Structure formats: C-alpha cells, structure tokens
Amino acid sequence: MLTKDIYLKATDSTRDGLIITKAKGKENPIVYVNPAFELLSGFRKSEILGKDCRFLQGTEIDQPQIAEIRAAIDNGESILITLRNQRKDGSIFWNELSISPIKNDIGEITHFIGIQKDVTEKVELKNKLMEANKSLGDLNSKLEQDNKIDSLTGAYNRKAINHEVSILWASAKRSNGHISVLFVDIDHFKAINDTYGHSAGDVCLKHLSNVLKSICERESDIVLRYGGEEFIVVSIGNKKDAAIALANKLLSSVSYEAIKVKEPDIRVKYTLSIGVTSGRPHSKVTFEEFVAAADKAMYEAKMRGRNMVVFRGI
Numbered sequence: 001m002l003t004k005d006i007y008l009k010a011t012d013s014t015r016d017g018l019i020i021t022k023a024k025g026k027e028n029p030i031v032y033v034n035p036a037f038e039l040l041s042g043f044r045k046s047e048i049l050g051k052d053c054r055f056l057q058g059t060e061i062d063q064p065q066i067a068e069i070r071a072a073i074d075n076g077e078s079i080l081i082t083l084r085n086q087r088k089d090g091s092i093f094w095n096e097l098s099i100s101p102i103k104n105d106i107g108e109i110t111h112f113i114g115i116q117k118d119v120t121e122k123v124e125l126k127n128k129l130m131e132a133n134k135s136l137g138d139l140n141s142k143l144e145q146d147n148k149i150d151s152l153t154g155a156y157n158r159k160a161i162n163h164e165v166s167i168l169w170a171s172a173k174r175s176n177g178h179i180s181v182l183f184v185d186i187d188h189f190k191a192i193n194d195t196y197g198h199s200a201g202d203v204c205l206k207h208l209s210n211v212l213k214s215i216c217e218r219e220s221d222i223v224l225r226y227g228g229e230e231f232i233v234v235s236i237g238n239k240k241d242a243a244i245a246l247a248n249k250l251l252s253s254v255s256y257e258a259i260k261v262k263e264p265d266i267r268v269k270y271t272l273s274i275g276v277t278s279g280r281p282h283s284k285v286t287f288e289e290f291v292a293a294a295d296k297a298m299y300e301a302k303m304r305g306r307n308m309v310v311f312r313g314i
C-alpha cells in the first residue's frame, strides 16, 4: 500500500514538470508545482503559487493551441498538446503539455494536473526535417523538369512526350478538338556541320529552337527536340489550314536572315523541311501515328526539293 508520503515524493522526484491547479476559482490558480517544473520554467514555487498559468505563455499568446487548452479545461476534458512557452529568463521552449482533470469521490472535478515536457529539440529536429524534405521535393521537381529539357536548346526532349504531350493529347480528346504535329528538320545540316564545325551546327539548333518557341508560344503548343536536328511542334486547336500557315511562318522566319555561327562574323542561312499533320485524336489513333504521318510528310518535302511544307492527313 502506497502512503501519501510516497505519492508526494514521487511527484517531487519525477523528471517531468508537474503543476496542479484548482478547477474552480479565478483562472484556475496553481496550488502545486514540483522541482522539475521550477527547473524547466525558471520560476520558483513561491513566485507562482496562487497565480494562473498564463505567465507561461509570455509573449507567445498568438497560438491556436491556447484556445484548445481553454476549451478542454472548460469542458473538463484531458488534452495532450505541444505549444511554445516562455521561461522566466524570456527564452522560449516547446512544451509537450498533458492536462487531465482530477475528480473527487463523487465525480466532481476539483483540480487539473498538467505534466510538462521540454520537447524543443524534438520539435526543432522535426521542423528541420520538414524543411529538408521540402527542399528535397523542390530539388526533385527541378531535376524532373531538367530531365525533360534538352540541355543544348532548352526545348523539351522526348521524355516530355509522356507527360506534357499526354496532357495536350488528353485535352484535345476531351474537347473533341484538333491536334496538329509539325515535323521540322533542318536541310543539309550535315553540310553546315562539315563546313563550319559542330559548334556552328549547335548555334543553328539553338536558333531554330528559339524561333520555334517564339512563334509557337501558346500554352497549347509544345516544342520538342525529337532527334539530332529534328524538332516537333505539337499544337492543339489548329486545323489543317492553321497548321500549314504556322509551318509556313516558321519556314520564312528561319530563312529571313543569315545567323552568325562563328567569329569573325561567319553567317549561315539555313532552310527547313516541315511535314504537317492535323486531325482529331480518338481512340483508334495514337500520338505516335500523328508523329509518323508528319515525319512521312517531312520526308516528302525533302524528296520534293526541301525548304517547303508538306501536309499529310491522318
């Protein structure tokens, strides 16, 4: 059988801060605190007996947890909550607070007991982990994005077909709208490389990518580097005539002026062969079939002498 003395010694010896308040009376006055509470808060027992617990909030009064504690006390319920408290010296700590009502023999709540734990290290570690997780998430989505972008030209690469193109495809399908694919290929590109060097070829590729991006700038357009000197433009909403007009605009834009490909002011004018297809995506046709049709049309443009647009239906 435990004696009262053992109970008292137990509460005085525990490492958690204990605080007992009256249930009735102005703001639940404190009637007991143990030495661990004095150590945790920096307040001496003699300074706080008879006071209410609000001094522990210090300047940290804007916490939603405070209203939750108040509601639990008013309803005579127990609560486990973590909030910021202030020590006597003004320093802040995270307090894991467990409050429970104490009832007398006839079930009336006479007191509340609060058990306090300084969990500052745990909370700060958790916050750091959450921050690290967020940065990792940001980094991951950047990497994912970078992964879909061709490093030379800044256009999407083929990996974007799975996501970006699928979104356009699904959207055109939903709205029963048209989707057009332009297969764009630089003419005699090998000759540019062979004559002016590979880096001059790279300048042309970057130039073409910029022209494509500046002309196909709608949100519903996607410019993708499909292969070495091949790009495709996927565009929703464009029917045959609009798609051909867009391709002709590209044709005249690249051949408008010679671009500087190397010092001292070496300039190259290049041309394009563009295959175009357009149609409504439906369950019996795939995006790959659109690309294949545009590719065939581009090949026909090459056969017919290059620097032209050829349309092929799907």
Ligand SMILES: Nc1nc2c(ncn2[C@@H]2O[C@H](COP(=O)(O)OP(=O)(O)OP(=O)(O)O)[C@@H](O)[C@H]2O)c(=O)[nH]1
Binding pocket: 152, 185, 186, 187, 188, 189, 190, 191, 193, 197, 198, 199, 200, 201, 202, 205, 227, 228, 229, 302, 306
């Ligand atoms: N500079 C550069 N060249 C590339 C790159 N990728 C592919 N190429 C070159 O692109 C050239 C493609 O040549 P071909 O397929 O023969 O085509 P073409 O010379 O343009 O001839 P046509 O298409 O028939 O007009 C090859 O010389 C490749 O080495 C790249 O990233 N940079």
